[in-house]
Amino acid sequence: MNNHENIGLSTSLTLKNGMKIKNRLFKSAMSEQLGDNFHNPTPGLFRLYETWAKGGIGLSVTGNVMVDRTALGEPKNVVLDEKSHLSLFEQWAEAGKKNDTQLWIQLNHPGKQTPKFLTREPVAPSAIPLGSGLEKTFNTPRELTESEIQCIIEKFATSAGLARRAGFSGVQIHGAHGYLVSQFLSPHHNQRTDRWGGSLENRMRFVLEVYRAIRKTVSDDFPVGIKLNSADFMKSGFSQEESIEVVKMLQKEGIDLIEISGGTYESPSMTGYKIKESTLKREAYFLEYAEQVKKEIDLPFVVTGGFRSGSAMLAALKSGATDMIGLARPLAVEPEFPNRLMENNAYASDLKDPTTGFPSVDRMSMISILWYEFQLEKMAKGEYPDPDLNAWSVVFKTFGRVGLHAFLKRRA
Numbered sequence: 001m002n003n004h005e006n007i008g009l010s011t012s013l014t015l016k017n018g019m020k021i022k023n024r025l026f027k028s029a030m031s032e033q034l035g036d037n038f039h040n041p042t043p044g045l046f047r048l049y050e051t052w053a054k055g056g057i058g059l060s061v062t063g064n065v066m067v068d069r070t071a072l073g074e075p076k077n078v079v080l081d082e083k084s085h086l087s088l089f090e091q092w093a094e095a096g097k098k099n100d101t102q103l104w105i106q107l108n109h110p111g112k113q114t115p116k117f118l119t120r121e122p123v124a125p126s127a128i129p130l131g132s133g134l135e136k137t138f139n140t141p142r143e144l145t146e147s148e149i150q151c152i153i154e155k156f157a158t159s160a161g162l163a164r165r166a167g168f169s170g171v172q173i174h175g176a177h178g179y180l181v182s183q184f185l186s187p188h189h190n191q192r193t194d195r196w197g198g199s200l201e202n203r204m205r206f207v208l209e210v211y212r213a214i215r216k217t218v219s220d221d222f223p224v225g226i227k228l229n230s231a232d233f234m235k236s237g238f239s240q241e242e243s244i245e246v247v248k249m250l251q252k253e254g255i256d257l258i259e260i261s262g263g264t265y266e267s268p269s270m271t272g273y274k275i276k277e278s279t280l281k282r283e284a285y286f287l288e289y290a291e292q293v294k295k296e297i298d299l300p301f302v303v304t305g306g307f308r309s310g311s312a313m314l315a316a317l318k319s320g321a322t323d324m325i326g327l328a329r330p331l332a333v334e335p336e337f338p339n340r341l342m343e344n345n346a347y348a349s350d351l352k353d354p355t356t357g358f359p360s361v362d363r364m365s366m367i368s369i370l371w372y373e374f375q376l377e378k379m380a381k382g383e384y385p386d387p388d389l390n391a392w393s394v395v396f397k398t399f400g401r402v403g404l405h406a407f408l409k410r411r412a
């Protein structure tokens with residue numbers, strides 16, 4: 001019997017800097033798009049995060065907050081920089097930390113994953129356009145200069161320092177899903193010939209420098225985590241073997257927690273796309289990877305993507321492959337899912353993927369993201385989410401609001 005067998009959903013977890021997380025359930029980032037016109041947090045966000053805190057989640061991570069106001073992933077992203085109104089972030093932190101919840105901010109730079117209508121000239125490690133038909137929606141990026149790279153690293157550190165000042169209990173670097181950090185790691189998207197590209201050692205320099213700059217700013221007692229891809233799931237992308245090497249380096253550097261996901265806009269496996277049937281049966285898409293890495297490293301892990309039932313969550317914790325269970329979509333329709341799981345470990349979400357019944361409309365409207373954004377908006381207004389919300393009504397409402405922009409490739 002290994003010592004993981006005694007771990008349950010309500011077992012607390014203490015990170016190496018002493019932060020105690022009251023249970024093993026982790027709210028994974030979901031971009032809320034609820035910033036105001038100046039990209040500050042709004043009362044709707046305070047309400048939303050208080051709702052999740054009351055629902056019993058142990059560690060809650062915000063949707064991605066941008067470190068650079070000239071590089072947004074979506075129009076209503078929150079930005080955290082020197083121009084931000086810190087008092088609004090303080091209110092957000094206070095609301096989301098109720099009920100003894102830890103609240104971390106996810107910090108992101110989209111790199112080339114910023115749509116044309118937002119950014120005329122995106123930046124990236126190399127001037128390589130997105131593929132898979134996305135080149136219609138996203139402009140070809142310009143290659144970053146050395147001084148621009150240094151400037152972005154500093155921006156991550158500035159945002160992290162401000163997050164600490166505002167009262168958040170930690171930060172998470174968004175190193176997954178094809179955004180800038182993940183673009184640097186990818187041999188396909190990063191074809192630089194300087195010290196930032198080429199070998200894996202060079203490609204991981206950016207994430208390591210971002211981590212070091214953040215650590216220097218926030219000190220050792222403030223948790224810093226990362227969301228990292230197990231792989232990009234695309235030909236010539238960041239591979240599983242490379243991902244394991246990056247995890248080892250981050251462990252050496254002193255990272256506090258690693259959340260595992262996978263995929264990019266071009267190949268969105270983070271929400272189950274092209275995941276093998278046998279894997280889907282175990283619910284968690286990236287558990288096999290975690291099992292493999294955990295044999296070699298000793299670092300708190302969160303596996304995110306696909307978990308729906310208490311039994312699959314318990315099995316994953318007891319196997320030792322993960323220390324926490326990452327949850328996103330189930331919490332968008334059932335914010336008290338954690339409390340229900342604590343009361344009854346056999347509880348399961350009966351969430352069904354939203355569909356219009358027409359795969360091409362689903363794809364074009366990105367219904368699998370849009371539908372959840374509507375649920376977040378409802379909660380932000382103080383309403384209860386609607387699990388039976390009709391997919392067509394979401395499509396029509398969005399079209400009415402923003403026209404064709406609604407149907408540009410969004411996120412995950």
Ligand SMILES: Cc1cc2nc3c(=O)[nH]c(=O)nc-3n(C[C@H](O)[C@H](O)[C@H](O)COP(=O)(O)O)c2cc1C
Binds near residue numbers: 062261328330368372
């Ligand atoms: C509406 C929506 C927004 C998302 N935004 C983010 C984000 O800002 N940052 C991030 O790392 N992942 C984001 N994701 C991905 C989720 O964090 C998670 O990795 C994915 O949904 C799989 O977990 P699940 O099966 O529990 O939903 C988003 C997912 C959805 C549905």
